[in-house]
């Protein structure tokens with residue numbers, strides 16, 4: 543498969559309306575603009591967008607503290623899914639986490655979200671635990687996954 547060329551760059555406040563369009567067709571319940579604004583203003587956050595010809599087609603975020611990181615969100619616009627954008631975003635977050643000296647990454651994913659779980663597994667994430675009834679709309683368990691990081695250098 544030919545990889546789509548995208549630019550990964552930090553998420554800016556002016557991107558939020560475009561990001562919300564993707565958010566609203568990706569998650570139930572979606573994050574609101576206020577939630578994104580609060581996130582972006584907090585310390586120890588790193589949010590990026592995938593941009594193609596000036597249009598935002600995906601985004602992802604990371605929260606980190608000491609040597610641990612937590613992937614807070616990741617989504618690709620429905621019409622761009624299955625073209626390698628998720629892998630580009632995830633490998634960017636992993637490389638950035640290593641660059642920042644993080645030792646382990648964590649995330650939660652809906653149990654039924656096999657597309658995302660497969661992607662995380664391909665990058666070496668392992669199932670760590672289950673968080674019962676963590677999600678709503680519909681109620682569902684979260685699978686907690688983690689990845690130990692080794693530095694690039």
Ligand SMILES: CC(C)(COP(=O)(O)OP(=O)(O)OC[C@H]1O[C@@H](n2cnc3c(N)ncnc32)[C@H](O)[C@@H]1OP(=O)(O)O)[C@@H](O)C(=O)NCCC(=O)NCCS
Nearest residue numbers: 568616617618623624625626627628629651657658660661
């Ligand atoms: C999960 C998501 C971010 C993946 O992004 P994407 O750009 O579609 O993913 P990619 O094209 O890079 O594919 C990555 C891997 O996902 C899996 N995958 C992608 N599309 C798939 C499909 N239709 N069926 C099964 N597996 C699929 C494959 O393992 C794939 O790796 P491969 O290309 O080596 O086979 C995207 O589907 C999405 O936005 N989903 C809604 C939001 C969401 O669930 N976010 C994750 C929350 S934890």
